Amino acid sequence: MFVEGGAKGRTENSDFRRGWGTFLSELRNVAQVHGYHTLSIVRGFGRKETFESFKNHKIRCPEDLCILLVDSETSAPSNVPVWDVVKNRKDDGWQRPTWATERHLYLMAHMVETWLLTDQEALQLFFKRGFDASRLPTTNLETRSKRDVDDALERATKTAQRGSYRHGQAHEIIEIVRPEKVKTLYHGKRLFEKMDELIRNVK
Secondary structure (H helix, E strand, C coil): CEECECCCCCCCHHHHHHHHHHHCHHHHHHHHHCCCCCCCCEECECHHHHHHHHHHHHHHCCCCCCCEEEECCCCCCCCCCHHHHHHHCCCCCCCCCCCCCHHHEEEECCCHHHHHHCCHHHHHHHHCCCCCHHHCCCCCHHHCCHHHHHHHHHHHHCCCCCCCCCCCCHHHHHCCCCHHHHCCCHHHHHHHHHHHHHHHCCC
């Protein structure tokens, strides 16, 4: 599974894999039950780099089940195919590989930080004393712009013991975020449901 994120020089690949691996442990267990050795997390770094790694790995290892998880960076309505979202986004223009279906691409709308907002208890645990959950939105999260989400996290964490939120911390926090909270979002629920179907080879 190729996951966007992880600023170069800040964190080790093993930390990134552990954080996302813990969050996705439910799907890893499904994969192991259905004949896969494990669910491997690949740190993709930049957005374009993650997409290219996803495509190229399938060429090198055609028997592997390749999954792509990236920020949508834009609106991603539930009635719009996910490949159309990344194809039509001006800075992407990604073409769906011929072997890929809708169940090979998953979006975090508008970005991974939106998923962090679903679990305020996890944020409190991470940022500790001084974290102000009252400054965070709790409704219509997937319709909120990147700036709105960033501003909300900045307000909530500016007096926190652990310091203000920084991009590149997401994998540390996602490790303690409860999947059931993320599943309250359309794209969060879609990840767990549709990827489960893909692993089980449900038509």
